Every structure is written in C-alpha cells, then in structure tokens.
Amino acid sequence: MLLLYRILNLGGDYIVAFSTVIFSVLILILTPIFTLVNLIRYKTFKSPKNIVITGMYHSASSGIGYSLALHYSKPGVTISLFGRNETNLLKCKKECEAKGAVAEVNIADITDRKTMTKYLTDFDSRYPVDLLIANAGIYESQLPNDFSFEEKTHILSETNVNGMLNTVLPLLSKFEERKGGQICITSSLSFYVDFFFPAYSASKSFITSFAFALRKRMAEFGVGVSVIVPGFILTPLTDSFKKQGLMYLNVDQAVKIIANGIKYNMAQISFPFPALLYGICYSISPPNFRGAFSYLVSWANKDIQTFDQKDKNN
Template identity: 40%
Template sequence: MRQPRAILITGASSGIGRALALAYAAPGIHLSLLGRSEARLAEVAAAAEAQGASISAAQVDVRDREAMSAWIAAADATKPFDLVIANAGITSGLADGVIAEEPEAVRALLATNLFGVLNTIEPLIAPMCARGQGQIAVIGSLAGLRGLPFSPAYSASKAAVHAYAESLRGRLERRGVLVSLVVAGFVKTPLNDSISAVKPFEVSDARAAEIIKNGLTQGRAVIAFPAALYLATRLARSLPPRFVDWLFTRFSVNVPETKERVKP
C-alpha cells in the first residue's frame, strides 16, 4: 500500500501517540495531532516539525463529539486523511482490597476509550469511502481479549473497540478503506508507569510505535505484540473460565483509579 501523507493521531501529547507522531514525522508528511495537554502537544509538534513534517496541532477533547466532528471535517477538507489512528485513552482499575470501581470513574473511562474512538472515526468513514482509499487504525489492548479482574472497565472499553474495529473492517474494506486493530501489550508510558504489577515483555513507546507503523504499512488486519503474550491471552480464552479467573487473581496488581469523573 502507498505511504500515507496526511495522518491524524489522537492522544498525541504523550505515550504511544507521541511516539507514533515522531515515527511518522518526515518531509512530505502532514501530521494532524490532537491532545488535551496544550504544553505537551506543543512539544511533540515542535519535535515532529524539526524532523521535516508539517503540523496541525489542536487541543481537542475526544469526548466532545461536536468539536471532534467539526475539527476533523475541516482538516480533512483541507488535506484529506490517508490514515487515522484512534489512540487516545486512559486507564483505571482497582487497588488491592477494592471490590468495585466508582461508577463515575467507569463512565469517564468509557467516554474517552470508547466514545473517543467513535468520535474520531465516525467523521471520516463517509469521506474515506467516497475516495475509495484510506486506513483506520484503532489502538486496542490485550485486556480487550479477556476481562481482567483488576481492570473491569478498561477491559470492557477495549473489548468494545476491538469489536467495533472488526465490524468496520468487514464493511469498509470492500470500499477501499483498510481497518487495522492494534492489540498492544505492556508499553512503557506515563499511563502504564502508574500500574504496580509484573509487566512481562514490556517495550518502549518508540519500539511500540515502530511495530505499529510497520504493521500499518503492511496493511495488517491485526497488529498484536508481544506475540508470546498475545498467544497466551488467546489460549486463556479456551481454558475453563473459573480456572483463568483463579489464575489472574493470584497476581498482585494495583491499578490506580482514574481521577476523571463523569456524573450520571
């Protein structure tokens, strides 16, 4: 497939989003970078621009459907997107001894991780299909393959975007639009640094960006890493459910609850 020249990345101010922006930044590439931290976003934009890319950066909240739709439509009308990477996300979970997540925290997580993905992709489905080309990438997680007892809402949000990406792929690829699902394991980012747990096969954000970029260039339907952990998680789905529940609860894991809140 051809090299994308106009790319939209959400959650570009840190972590995987930042690393992807720098991985794609080069002369002849236009990057549209969205994030909620104006200062961090400016730093990423400057670094990407220093590598030769042209930049459009904006502080837009992926949870705001109207703002996202308006900004994306205007940007796409100026420089039609070849690739959109729905990356923005937050994490949340349970500390040892806590039984359930706060309902407002759960809804805040879903607002970003699920509805933020919808708000990113929906405005581009029609124009990309009309052009008969383009690529949509959704950043998922191994947690989307099997519910984790220490991160119920996060697991649910990633399972939902996995199903959404798979559903889109079956319909949009007939119209020339590729859809790729990224199933990521542990990546060293500020998001994951807050989690207290064993993190097998953890990779740097730069390495994760390299894997994702290579997979997208190849047009792969699923980009999963690390392979060993992905296969192990897939295997867990074929084992007796209560045995896997018991196995997961043997690990000591502390996932801080997000400070963000959405009231019912």
C-alpha cells in the same frame, strides 16, 4: 438435583474444551490456505502523507501517539495532533517540524462530538486524510481514587468508546468517497481477559469488535482498517510493569511493530507475542474454567500486583 446440574454443566465444559482443541488443530492445518488468501485479498497502501493522530495526552514524550507522530514525520507529510495537554502538543509539533513535517495542534476533548467533527472535517478539507490513528484512551487507575465504580465506568465508556467513535465516524464518508486510506484504532490485549478493570476491558472489547466489523465494511470501498492490540508498553504511566517483571515492550519497539502492521494493512497488530498467546489461550478456555485459570496465574505470580490491587492500595 443441583449436584446433577453441576455434573452435567461440567461435562458441557469438558466438551467445549475438547471441541476447542479439535478446532485449533483444524485451524493449524488450514493456516497455509488462510495465509495465501490474505496475501491475495489484502490491499496494501502507499506511505501516508496526511495523518491524524489522537491520544497526545502524556506529559512525557514517550506515549504511542507521540512516538507515532515522530515516526511518520518527514518532508511532504502533514500531521494533525489531537490532545488536551497544550505543552505536550506544542513540543510534539516542534519535533515533527524539525524532521521536515508540517504539524497542526488541536486542543480538544475527544468526548466532545461537535468539536471533534469540526476539527477533523476542517483538516480533511485542506489535507485529505489517508491515515487516521484513533489512539486516545484511559483506564481506571488514571482517575481520582475517590471516584465511585459507577463514575469511573461512565467516564471510561464515554472516553474510550464514544471518544473513538467521535474520531473515526466523522471522516468515514470521506474515506468512502476517495476509495482509499487507512484507519487504525488502538485497543488492548485486555479484551481477551477479565481480570483487569471491568470498564477498561469492556471498552476495549467494544473497540476490537467494532474495528473488525468496520474493516469488513470499509474493504468494499478500498479502505483499510487495522486494530492495534498491545500488551504492556513501558511508559511513565506504566513504569511499574517493568519492576513487577511483566511482559512488556518499550515504545520504540511498539511503534516499529505498529507502523509495519499499518504498512501491510494487517487486521490485528498485536504484541508482545507471549502476552498475546496467553490472552488467546485464556479466551478460548470454557468460561466456567476461567476463574480457576486466572487464580492459578495469580498464584504463580504472587509478586505481581494487579491493577485492582493497585487501585485498592492507592
């Protein structure tokens, strides 16, 4: 009986795989129509003047949040920077002001809902925000090795999920009232796959789903919502990716892609393309085949050390 069940279940997986191929062909045929509809429906926005950016955590001037702040800095622009590293915030503020922008720093923990609401609404009352970039987030290997799996999971959920909500939700009503502005939320390509850290991947799945649903809701008010879905970006925190031969972009390349995606109000801003393609192919494979899929990929890249392996070796 068990063997029969497995055979029937395997048959179901083959049907799912075949259906995916048929659906993919259909999508390919309809792509020109989808593109035309998007060109007609998508609202484009003027260059932002009042910007909020969270995620200024890195001590080095090479994180996405830091680089985006510098990218948007010019005369007539006011930027509110959020983070926990005062030295880094002040350094970024100085560089933004050197390019002609006005910059404010907020030393805040994004998991503190009341503090985030206070700082965000105060800035918005003085400088109506037209671009909010919720960029803060962490992954398991950034936490102490002696933390248990349970502790890491709770911390990541609180930071990545609730921290994002504490950044986005306080100003939603303001965006709705003004019937304009953009919200950009940073996720990760890891939401497509399941062999990264469980809590990190799960938190990014929530963020991506939330951003897509929010985009549909806020479009009714003329507000744009985009989700940044990056692969590996080379920073001091991820320098080992380059050594392991993984597909990555440097921060400058990433910022150009992100800014361009925000400019054209894209629903999803993803890079690098090979990693995106791999993630999509993996995600559309039948769930019962994904274990074999990831095993073959790992076998083909024996020299690449996964996050789980790195965590165990630390």
